[in-house]
């Protein structure tokens with residue numbers, strides 16, 4: 544599904560991503576973890592076309608997408624959410640999700656201008672699809688109100704619904720649990736699994752190790768822009784290089800919240 548080979552990204556002297564290789568296969572949930580500044584978001588930004596890599600190759604479903612524009616990459620089936628929530632605050636909940644459908648909804652200028660029956664049908668299709676995804680993410684309340692009036696956790700769900708409305712084959716979630724309370728995190732865990740059950744592969748950047756260890760098929764660990772481990776949660780959790788990256792040499796695993804959180808299963 545996603546194949547990243549020897550990815551490089553430099554900001555002046557800083558090698559944010561330094562030879563990163565990883566893949567996400569069909570139907571997989573892969574988490575990308577690492578200490579702050581390890582290069583996770585930079586790698587995501589390269590994959591989604593927000594940054595142009597300085598080296599390496601990114602392929603999506605066999606097609607080379609290295610350095611392509613975000614819209615071109617999205618059209619190939621990759622959808623994302625953002626670390627800092629990006630919703631259209633002044634649009635309604637419903638319109639936020641309808642916006643996602645415009646990636647595949649074909650509307651001709653002629654039909655739009657004249658409000659032809661074909662245009663009205665396509666608008667209805669967008670609305671139906673938006674309701675479907677809002678149901679899917681579990682947002683039951685009023686959908687005509689402005690999205691910025693929703694609690695933060697619900698805005699996050701709107702963002703995921705909008706990403707799903709693009710009908711992606713691969714979904715990239717950048718810290719989806721940030722700012723969520725315990726109950727919301729549990730719901731997010733179920734939601735991520737249900738998305739995967741639809742046949743959508745998922746790559747996830749996340750600091751909440753409880754969630755990562757619970758939901759991931761595979762975990763890729765970055766440090767200083769390089770991959771230092773790639774394996775099942777159980778394997779990665781006990782990998783000495785990972786423990787050292789998080790804790791520094793000689794420190795015990797009990798000393799960080801990340802590792803404590805990892806021991807939920």
Ligand SMILES: Nc1ncnc2c1ncn2[C@@H]1O[C@H](COP(=O)(O)OP(=O)(O)OP(=O)(O)O)[C@@H](O)[C@H]1O
Nearest residue numbers: 554557558559577578579580581582583584585586
């Ligand atoms: N736009 C930028 N300009 C310059 N340096 C940057 C820029 N974005 C990121 N960096 C640097 O690149 C490195 C990787 O940052 P990045 O945000 O990708 O890490 P991260 O693993 O996502 O961190 P976090 O977990 O804190 O979000 C850091 O040293 C960071 O300071």
